[in-house]
Amino acid sequence: MSVRVVARVRPLLKHELDKDTIVTASNPGHDDDASPTIVRIPNPKNDAELYSFQFNSVYDQAATQQTIFDNEVSPTVKHLFNGFDVTLFAYGVTGTGKTHTMRGGKTLAERGVIPRLLSSIYRRCRKIEKDTAGGTDVEVSMSYYEIYNDRVYDLFEPPEKRTPSGLPIRDNNGKTVVVGLTERPCYTLKEFEKLYDEANVNRSTSATKLNAHSSRSHAILCVKVTQTSQDHTLVSTASAIDLAGSEDNRRTDNNRDRLVESASINKSLFVLAQCVEAISRKQSRIPYRESKMTRILSLGQNNGLTIMILNLAPVRSYHLDTLSSLNFANRTKKIEVNEVENEPQFRGPPVSKSTAPISGPSLHRQPLRPLTAGSYNATATTNHPQPEAKKEKPIKAFSVYTDKRRSGTRPSTTIARPTTTTITTKRPLDSSSTTMSSRPTKSIRSSEISRPSRPAATAPAPAPPISQQEIEELISRRIDEKFAERALSENPTAAAALNPELQRRLDSLEQRVQEREGENAEGLQYLMMARQHQARGEDVSALKMFELARPFFPGNRKLEGRIGALRERVSVRKEAEGLEGRGMDSSVRLEPVKGAGDAASRGEGKAKGDMAPPPLPLTTAARKPHPVHRKLVEPSSDELSRPSISLPPTAARAAKKPKGKISRSEELKDGNYAEPDRASHKHREDDGEGDAYHEVEGDEDEDEDEYHSDASFRFRIKPKTKPKSKSATTTKQSKKTKGRQMTVFQDEDASHVGTGIGFGAAGGIGAADIVAERRYGDDVAGTETEKETQQTPRTKHILDTINSRDLAQIRRLKGVGAKKAEAILRGLVEGAVGEGEGEESREESRDESRDELELVGDVEDRMGGDGNEVRGEGGKGGGNMKVVKREVRSLKELGALKGVGMKMVENMRVGVVV
Numbered sequence: 017m018s019v020r021v022v023a024r025v026r027p028l029l030k031h032e033l034d035k036d037t038i039v040t041a042s043n044p045g046h047d048d049d050a051s052p053t054i055v056r057i058p059n060p061k062n063d064a065e066l067y068s069f070q071f072n073s074v075y076d077q078a079a080t081q082q083t084i085f086d087n088e089v090s091p092t093v094k095h096l097f098n099g100f101d102v103t104l105f106a107y108g109v110t111g112t113g114k115t116h117t118m119r120g121g122k123t124l125a126e127r128g129v130i131p132r133l134l135s136s137i138y139r140r141c142r143k144i145e146k147d148t149a150g151g152t153d154v155e156v157s158m159s160y161y162e163i164y165n166d167r168v169y170d171l172f173e174p175p176e177k178r179t180p181s182g183l184p185i186r187d188n189n190g191k192t193v194v195v196g197l198t199e200r201p202c203y204t205l206k207e208f209e210k211l212y213d214e215a216n217v218n219r220s221t222s223a224t225k226l227n228a229h230s231s232r233s234h235a236i237l238c239v240k241v242t243q244t245s246q247d248h249t250l251v252s253t254a255s256a257i258d259l260a261g262s263e264d265n266r267r268t269d270n271n272r273d274r275l276v277e278s279a280s281i282n283k284s285l286f287v288l289a290q291c292v293e294a295i296s297r298k299q300s301r302i303p304y305r306e307s308k309m310t311r312i313l314s315l316g317q318n319n320g321l322t323i324m325i326l327n328l329a330p331v332r333s334y335h336l337d338t339l340s341s342l343n344f345a346n347r348t349k350k351i352e353v354n355e356v357e358n359e360p361q362f363r364g365p366p367v368s369k370s371t372a373p374i375s376g377p378s379l380h381r382q383p384l385r386p387l388t389a390g391s392y393n394a395t396a397t398t399n400h401p402q403p404e405a406k407k408e409k410p411i412k413a414f415s416v417y418t419d420k421r422r423s424g425t426r427p428s429t430t431i432a433r434p435t436t437t438t439i440t441t442k443r444p445l446d447s448s449s450t451t452m453s454s455r456p457t458k459s460i461r462s463s464e465i466s467r468p469s470r471p472a473a474t475a476p477a478p479a480p481p482i483s484q485q486e487i488e489e490l491i492s493r494r495i496d497e498k499f500a501e502r503a504l505s506e507n508p509t510a511a512a513a514l515n516p517e518l519q520r521r522l523d524s525l526e527q528r529v530q531e532r533e534g535e536n537a538e539g540l541q542y543l544m545m546a547r548q549h550q551a552r553g554e555d556v557s558a559l560k561m562f563e564l565a566r567p568f569f570p571g572n573r574k575l576e577g578r579i580g581a582l583r584e585r586v587s588v589r590k591e592a593e594g595l596e597g598r599g600m601d602s603s604v605r606l607e608p609v610k611g612a613g614d615a616a617s618r619g620e621g622k623a624k625g626d627m628a629p630p631p632l633p634l635t636t637a638a639r640k641p642h643p644v645h646r647k648l649v650e651p652s653s654d655e656l657s658r659p660s661i662s663l664p665p666t667a668a669r670a671a672k673k674p675k676g677k678i679s680r681s682e683e684l685k686d687g688n689y690a691e692p693d694r695a696s697h698k699h700r701e702d703d704g705e706g707d708a709y710h711e712v713e714g715d716e717d718e719d720e721d722e723y724h725s726d727a728s729f730r731f732r733i734k735p736k737t738k739p740k741s742k743s744a745t746t747t748k749q750s751k752k753t754k755g756r757q758m759t760v761f762q763d764e765d766a767s768h769v770g771t772g773i774g775f776g777a778a779g780g781i782g783a784a785d786i787v788a789e790r791r792y793g794d795d796v797a798g799t800e801t802e803k804e805t806q807q808t809p810r811t812k813h814i815l816d817t818i819n820s821r822d823l824a825q826i827r828r829l830k831g832v833g834a835k836k837a838e839a840i841l842r843g844l845v846e847g848a849v850g851e852g853e854g855e856e857s858r859e860e861s862r863d864e865s866r867d868e869l870e871l872v873g874d875v876e877d878r879m880g881g882d883g884n885e886v887r888g889e890g891g892k893g894g895g896n897m898k899v900v901k902r903e904v905r906s907l908k909e910l911g912a913l914k915g916v917g918m919k920m921v922e923n924m925r926v927g928v929v930v
C-alpha cells in the first residue's frame with residue numbers, strides 16, 4: 017500500500033492574527049459532508065488561480081490533537097499488535113507544527129500523537145493480558161535518538177556525555193540499526209512519559225526567528241512492543257519521527273551555528289526529496305545512503321504502515337515553502353511500502369536429532385535481540401518450522417504507484433528487502449556475487465561477496481537481471497549487514513564475546529573517520545555543500561560555500577583555484593545577464609500550465625545559485641529566487657533581485673520530453689490540479705479497532721488514469737542566443753592558434769559561462785577537426801608519448817574535463833548523465849588495501865572508502881595535495897586504507913575506467929565541437 021499522507025494546516029499564531037491566510041482545506045466536489053482531502057493554495061503569481069493537492073485526509077486549522085490521533089493514528093495500533101511495524105513522521109517547514117503534532121503540549125487536550133499512541137498501546141496491552149488471562153505477556157520498551165548535523169545521538173545520553181562522532185548505523189537484513197543505542201523498558205505510561213520528557217530535554221532545540229523552540233535535529237522515537245505467549249514471541253515497532261523543518265535562513269536570521277545546523281537539516285531533507293524523486297521515477301539507485309536520516313527513514317523500504325503528516329502554515333509568508341512541501345508530499349503519497357508483518361518467533365520444540373521428549377525446562381524462551389537495535393524488529397530464526405502460508409507470502413518490494421494495472425511482474429531493478437530470515441535466504445546474493453567475481457578489478461570485493469554465505473539450496477529464487485549499480489549497492493549493503501549481524505548476534509554468549517571487540521573496532525573506525533574530519537568538520541561540511549551546488553550548476557551558492565570553507569583550509573591551492581575559477585565564471589555570467597537585461601535567463605522560460613508540473617515537482621530546474629531542498633514549482637523560482645534555496649548564506653542583493661533560472665542540462669532535456677497526461681485538471685472548476693480522490697477508494701471500516709488500511713480489492717485497478725501526473729508546470733525552452741558564426745569562431749580560434757597545428761579551445765570557464773552549455777553547443781566542425789578526427793585513433797591506440805604530447809583538442813578537452821573532477825563539467829559531456837559522472841568520479845578514486853589485511857580490515861577499509869567518497873568526494877582538499885596521485889591518510893589511526901586519486905591521460909585510460917567504456921568515450925568525443 018502507499019504511504020498515507022495527511023495534511024494538517026496549523027492555526028494562526030498570536031503574531032499572525034492579522035496575516036493573510038492562503039492555505040485552505042476543502043472537500044472533494046465541495047461536498048459538505050465529506051471530510052476534507054484537498055489543500056488549496058493560490059498560485060504565487062496569480063491569487064485568482066488556485067492549486068489543489070489531494071491527500072488521504074486534510075485537517076484544517078480547527079482540527080484538534082484528539083481528532084488527528086483518532087482518525088489517523090489510533091487505527092494503526094491494532095496493526096502494530098498484529099505484528100506490523102508502524103512509522104509516523106511529521107514533515108514540514110520550520111514552525112509549521114511538527115513537534116506540536118508529534119509531541120504536543122502538556123495539557124491533556126494538547127498532548128500530541130506520541131503520548132496518545134503510547135496511552136493507546138498500554139491500554140491494548142492491558143486488554144490483551146486480560147483477554148488471555150495472563151497467557152500473553154506484553155512488554156514495551158523505547159529507544160529515542162536524534163540525528164543532529166548528520167550524526168546520531170542517543171537522547172538518553174545528555175549532550176556532555178556524547179561521543180562527538182555519534183553512534184554508527186548499520187544495515188542488517190534490510191533494516192537500519194543504530195549500534196549502541198540504549199533501549200529502556202517502560203512498563204507503564206507514567207514510566208514512558210518520564211523517560212520521554214527526560215530525553216526530550218537532551219534534544220537539540222534553539223530559538224530561531226521563525227520558531228522559539230525550533231528543533232535542530234530529526235528525532236526518532238522507537239517503541240518496541242514484544243508480545244510473548246507460551247509458544248511464540250512477536251515483536252513489532254512503532255517509530256514516530258519528528259523531522260526538523262527546512263529553513264529559509266533569510267527569514268530565520270540564523271547565526272553561524274544555526275547555519276551549520278540548517279545546512280545539515282536542509283541537506284538531509286534535500287536527500288529525502290531526492291529519494292522520493294528517485295523512487296517515483298523508478299530509478300534503480302535510491303540515494304538513501306547520502307544522509308543518515310534517509311537511511312534510517314528508508315522510505316519505501318520499510319515494511320508495515322507508513323503515515324506522513326504534512327504540517328502546513330496557513331499564512332502567505334510561507335507561500336513558496338508550502339508549495340514546495342505540497343509538491344514533496346504529492347510524490348510521497350505514491351510510494352508503496354511493503355505490507356509485511358513481522359514473523360512470530362515460535363517457541364515450539366527445537367528441530368533436534370535427539371529423540372528425547374522436549375518439555376519443561378528444555379523449552380527455552382527465544383533470546384530477544386540485544387538492546388542495541390534501534391529501529392530493528394527481531395525476526396530471528398525459529399526452532400519451529402515456519403507455517404507454510406508465511407513462507408510463501410510474496411515479497412512486496414517497494415514500487416511506485418503506476419497508472420498501469422498491476423501485473424505479476426516487477427521491474428527487474430526492484431530489489432526486495434526482506435524482513436524475515438526465511439525471505440532473506442531468497443536474496444539472489446550469490447548470483448550477483450558470481451557476476452562480480454568475474455570482474456578482475458573487484459577482486460577484493462568479489463572475495464567478500466562470493467563467499468557463499470548461505471547454502472545454494474536455500475536460495476531458490478532465480479536471480480533477476482541486476483545492474484552494475486545494484487551490484488555495488490548489494491556489496492556495500494552486505495558489508496554493512498555483516499557488521500550489523502555481528503553486532504546484533506542473536507547468540508547471547510557469542511554476542512557477549514564478540515560485541516566488546518566489535519564495538520571497539522567500530523568505535524575506532526568511527527573515530528578515525530571523525531579524526532580525519534577533525535576540527536575541519538565544519539569546513540568539510542561547507543565543501544560538501546559547495547560540491548553539491550556546483551554539481552547542480554549553482555555557481556553562486558557553490559562559490560559562497562567554498563568561501564565559507566576557506567578559513568578551514570588556509571592556503572589550499574586547489575580550493576583557491578576553485579574559488580578563483582568560480583568567481584570568474586560568476587562575474588562573466590553576471591555581465592552576460594547584465595547585457596540581457598534583468599529578464600528571464602536566455603535559455604529558459606517557465607510558465608504555469610494547467611495541471612501540476614512533473615519537472616517542476618521533480619525539482620529539476622532550480623533557482624540559480626540556490627540551495628535546493630525539496631523541490632519547488634519553477635514558476636515560483638522564476639518569479640524570484642526560492643527562499644528555501646537561499647538557506648546557507650545571505651545572497652547578494654544582486655542575486656536576490658535576479659529572477660533568472662539556469663536550467664541544468666538534464667532539466668532542459670526533461671523539459672523537452674513530452675508531458676504525461678494531465679489528469680483531471682479539467683474536472684476542477686478552478687482549473688487547477690487535484691489528485692483523484694484516492695481516499696474514496698479506501699474502505700474505512702469504523703469498527704473502533706481501526707481497519708482503515710484495508711483497501712477494497714480491485715479498487716486500485718480502477719484508478720488507471722488517476723496517477724498520471726502531479727505535473728503543474730511546464731518548461732519552455734527559449735531558443736538560445738545565436739551562436740557566433742562558424743567563420744567568426746574559426747577566425748578567432750585561428751588567431752589564437754597561429755603557429756599551431758590545431759585549434760585550441762577557448763578558456764574553459766568562459767566556455768561554460770552563461771549558457772551552461774559546453775563545447776557541444778559551440779558550432780560546426782572546422783578543418784582542425786578533421787585532423788583531430790584522424791588523430792583520435794592515435795589517441796586510443798597510440799603510444800604513451802603520443803598520448804601525452806599529441807592530444808587533439810577534443811581529447812584534451814575531454815581529459816581536462818574529466819581530470820578537473822568537476823561533476824558539473826563532466827555532466828556536460830555528451831552522453832554523461834549525473835549517474836555516469838558520479839561513476840567516473842568514483843573511478844578516479846581508487847581504494848586499495850594494504851598487504852596482510854584480513855577480511856574485516858578490508859571491510860573497514862571499504863567502509864572508510866565509501867565514507868570518504870560520501871563525505872565530500874574531495875579527498876585532495878583534505879589531504880592538502882594537488883599532485884597527480886594523492887595518497888590518503890588512511891594509515892592514520894592504524895588503518896591501511898589508501899585513497900589514490902589518479903588522472904586519466906588518454907581516452908583509452910578513460911575508457912578503461914569502471915563504468916565508462918570506449919563507446920561512451922566515443923560519444924563524449926562526438927559531442928565536443930571545435
Ligand SMILES: Nc1ncnc2c1ncn2[C@@H]1O[C@H](COP(=O)(O)OP(=O)(O)OP(=O)(O)O)[C@@H](O)[C@H]1O
Nearest residue numbers: 026027110111112113114115116227230231260261
Ligand atoms: N495545531 C496547533 N495548534 C496550536 N498551536 C500550534 C499548532 N501547531 C503549531 N503550533 C504552535 O506553532 C509553533 C511552532 O510549532 P512547532 O514548534 O511544533 O513547529 P515545528 O514544525 O516543529 O518547527 P521546527 O521545525 O522549527 O521544530 C509552536 O508555538 C506551537 O505551539
